[in-house]
Amino acid sequence: xxxxxxxxxxxxxxxxxxxxxxxxxxxxxxxxxxxxxxxxxxxxxxxxxxxxxxxxxxxxxxxxxxxxxxxxxxxxxxxxxxxxxxxxxxxxxxxxxxxxxxxxxxxxxxxxxxxxxxxxxxxxxxxxxxxxxxxxxxxxxxxxxxxxxxxxxxxxxxxxxxxxxxxxxxxxxxxxxxxxxxxxxxxxxxxxxxxxxxxxxxxxxxxxxxxxxxxxxxxxxxxxxxxxxxxxxxxxxxxxxxxxxxxxxxxxxxxxxxxxxxxxxxxxxxxxxxxxxxxxxxxxxxxxxxxxxxxxxxxxxxxxxxxxxxxxxxxxxxxxxxxxxxxxxxxxxxxxxxxxxxxxxxxxxxxxxxxxxxxxxxxxxxxxxxxxxxxxxxxxxxxxxxxxxxxxxxxxxxxxxxxxxxxxxxxxx
Amino acid sequence: xxxxxxxxxxxxxxxxxxxxxxxxxxxxxxxxxxxxxxxxxxxxxxxxxxxxxxxxxxxxxxxxxxxxxxxxxxxxxxxxxxxxxxxxxxxxxxxxxxxxxxxxxxxxxxxxxxxxxxxxxxxxxxxxxxxxxxxxxxxxxxxxxxxxxxxxxxxxxxxxxxxxxxxxxxxxxxxxxxxxxxxxxxxxxxxxxxxxxxxxxxxxxxxxxxxxxxxxxxxxxxxxxxxxxxxxxxxxxxxxxxxxxxxxxxxxxxxxxxxxxxxxxxxxxxxxxx
Numbered sequence: 223x224x225x226x227x228x229x230x231x232x233x234x235x236x237x238x239x240x241x242x243x244x245x246x247x248x249x250x251x252x253x254x255x256x257x258x259x260x261x262x263x264x265x266x267x268x269x270x271x272x273x274x275x276x277x278x279x280x281x282x283x284x285x286x287x288x289x290x291x292x293x294x295x296x297x298x299x300x301x302x303x304x305x306x307x308x309x310x311x312x313x314x315x316x317x318x319x320x321x322x323x324x325x326x327x328x329x330x331x332x333x334x335x336x337x338x339x340x341x342x343x344x345x346x347x348x349x350x351x352x353x354x355x356x357x358x359x360x361x362x363x364x365x366x367x368x369x370x371x372x373x374x375x376x377x378x379x380x381x382x383x384x385x386x387x388x389x390x391x392x393x394x395x396x397x398x399x400x401x402x403x404x405x406x407x408x409x410x411x412x413x414x415x416x417x418x419x420x421x422x423x424x425x426x427x428x429x430x431x432x433x434x435x436x437x438x439x440x441x442x443x444x445x446x447x448x449x450x451x452x453x454x455x456x457x458x459x460x461x462x463x464x465x466x467x468x469x470x471x472x473x474x475x476x477x478x479x480x481x482x483x484x485x486x487x488x489x490x491x492x493x494x495x496x497x498x499x500x501x502x503x504x505x506x507x508x509x510x511x512x513x514x515x516x517x518x519x520x521x522x523x524x525x526x527x528x529x530x531x532x533x534x535x536x537x538x539x540x541x542x543x544x545x546x547x548x549x550x551x552x553x554x555x556x557x558x559x560x561x562x563x564x565x566x567x568x569x570x571x572x573x574x575x576x577x578x579x580x581x582x583x584x585x586x587x588x589x590x591x592x593x594x595x596x597x598x599x600x601x602x603x604x605x606x607x608x609x610x611x612x613x614x615x616x617x618x619x620x621x622x623x624x625x626x627x628x629x630x631x632x633x634x635x
Numbered sequence: 636x637x638x639x640x641x642x643x644x645x646x647x648x649x650x651x652x653x654x655x656x657x658x659x660x661x662x663x664x665x666x667x668x669x670x671x672x673x674x675x676x677x678x679x680x681x682x683x684x685x686x687x688x689x690x691x692x693x694x695x696x697x698x699x700x701x702x703x704x705x706x707x708x709x710x711x712x713x714x715x716x717x718x719x720x721x722x723x724x725x726x727x728x729x730x731x732x733x734x735x736x737x738x739x740x741x742x743x744x745x746x747x748x749x750x751x752x753x754x755x756x757x758x759x760x761x762x763x764x765x766x767x768x769x770x771x772x773x774x775x776x777x778x779x780x781x782x783x784x785x786x787x788x789x790x791x792x793x794x795x796x797x798x799x800x801x802x803x804x805x806x807x808x809x810x811x812x813x814x815x816x817x818x819x820x821x822x823x824x825x826x827x828x829x830x831x832x833x834x835x836x837x838x839x840x841x842x843x844x845x846x847x848x849x850x851x852x853x854x855x856x857x858x859x860x861x862x863x864x865x866x867x868x869x870x871x872x873x874x875x876x877x878x879x880x881x882x883x884x885x886x887x888x889x890x891x892x893x894x895x896x897x898x899x900x901x902x903x904x905x906x907x908x909x
Contacts, residue, residue: 337748383793383797385801386801390792393796410856412856413855413856413859415855444784445783445784445787445788447791447795450784450788478764478780481764481767481776508711508715509711510715511715511718513710514710514711514714517703517710517711520695520707521703521707524699525699562877562881563881565878566879566885577874598855602854602856604800605853606854608800608803608850612804612850615805616808616809616811616843619808619810620810620811620812630801630802631805
């Protein structure tokens with residue numbers, strides 16, 4: 223009896239299995255029953271994962287690299303991309319830091335050193351990474367092995383900028399050499415610049431007419447190279463103005479620029495032996511709103527009718543408005559800026575224009591001080607070096623000397 | 636009363652009447668859109684004031700006049716005060732206080748970040764700058780100025796050296812001949828398209844010669860005579876052609892600014908443009 227029961231159960235079980243197998247292979251019965259299709263196989267996971275501190279950065283950066291998954295091949299649809307996950311411990315929890323498309327094997331996990339930032343990433347702290355190979359069905363994926371610990375840290379020296387260091391050292395050496403040369407009394411030749419020659423003439427004209435000189439330093443901050451050059455020119459102009467006892471008006475856009483300009487003019491009046499003639503109101507702050515500043519300077523031009531307007535420094539959209547109003551007021555106008563987009567406006571509306579680099583040269587030309595002359599000479603030699611490098615690089619590009627060309631590819635960060 | 640003064644007063648009266656009429660008309664127009672009374676009055680005033688200030692600034696095209704002076708002084712005064720407030724709230728409250736004091740951060744309702752002693756350096760430099768107001772200690776402000784000018788000049792040296800010097804040099808490394816496939820292919824595929832071989836080769840030549848001759852023009856240590864003179868003249872031509880193109884491009888931008896202002900006057904104010 224027991225044997226009969228066992229055979230019956232075995233037959234029942236065998237019948238159930240065979241009927242289940244028949245259901246899998248047969249088309250789904252039209253009975254509304256739920257049919258579970260098997261999940262697609264996950265893609266091949268990433269192996270040989272690597273993570274290391276991002277080089278030449280200020281910290282909070284880790285570079286994760288990996289060879290592509292075995293399924294990440296042309297024509298395969300098993301891999302959709304890679305997700306990079308990070309955790310503070312090997313056990314997790316792992317949080318996704320970013321994704322990269324198929325075919326790529328590098329991810330820069332760039333966090334923030336700001337403690338209140340949601341992206342905060344502390345330096346010198348252990349992190350663990352894994353790369354997840356994602357298939358088109360995002361629920362199907364394959365994780366790599368966990369790699370770590372890896373720590374991020376900032377570097378004091380950015381090796382990408384070695385070419386910049388070399389150029390700085392070369393330029394500094396040249397500048398020191400020529401400054402010493404000028405200090406020893408060497409006659410350093412600088413070709414005449416029409417715009418600069420006109421400055422003395424314009425100051426003389428203002429003196430004869432009994433009208434003031436308007437000096438505009440532009441919209442740059444005290445840190446702009448053009449503004450710094452303009453301070454030197456202002457020093458020279460104000461010294462002449464003090465000697466000739468002509469009026470000077472310097473409306474300023476930036477309060478720091480105003481402070482430096484006041485110091486410059488004050489020192490020039492002192493040099494000219496006329497400290498009593500200096501008045502702080504000559505150099506005044508207007509506003510830091512671009513067009514309000516322009517409106518104020520335009521009003522000054524038509525009310526004070528300066529004999530000469532000098533625009534030296536950083537200028538933007540206001541350049542033509544200022545220069546046109548000055549021309550309307552009948553003033554002689556001398557302009558200089560390194561803002562390439564504004565030079566055309568000065569060229570058409572001013573009597574003399576210093577183009578870009580000439581503005582820097584003007585400060586040395588007017589001052590004739592050894593430091594400025596030496597710097598200008600060093601700049602000239604740097605330009606000669608550029609010309610030579612341009613010719614050599616031109617040849618390199620044509621003859622395929624890739625190493626030489628790559629020497630000049632300095633990343634911005 | 637002189638004739639000129641009487642004329643000025645009549646014009647002023649006319650402007651005031653026009654302003655009030657415009658305000659009322661604009662108020663009515665805004666209220667017709669279903670806006671509450673207070674908002675209609677306010678918006679009507681703002682739009683009318685902006686339109687009259689715009690016209691006052693435009694009046695400078697005729698000549699300097701009291702209306703231009705009014706708009707100018709209003710503009711300068713408001714903007715100076717505005718930027719002072721922006722400086723206080725963004726720099727002092729926004730950047731400085733969250734790094735030095737939790738109590739002050741709570742007072743100004745800004746999130747405290749973390750204490751950073753280095754933030755006292757700009758504070759001290761700022762105080763030194765303000766010492767200019769003192770006759771006795773005014774000289775101390777030069778330390779701040781020296782710091783600002785010196786450090787930023789040093790930082791800019793590196794920035795410009797990379798962007799203007801090294802990048803400029805490397806961008807001049809261009810091939811003389813681009814993707815050369817022979818004379819026959821060159822003429823059979825001849826095209827003036829921007830991505831055509833002829834234009835790309837021409838562009839590279841212009842870049843190289845333009846940079847070289849431009850640099851010669853800015854070389855100050857030698858008289859521009861002989862080869863230098865010729866190269867310098869070519870450099871000036873290159874510069875002037877560039878400036879011409881830049882001029883036209885920028886003028887287009889300025890015209891768009893004018894169009895924007897006219898759109899405000901004819902649309903927002905007069906309602907002539909939908």
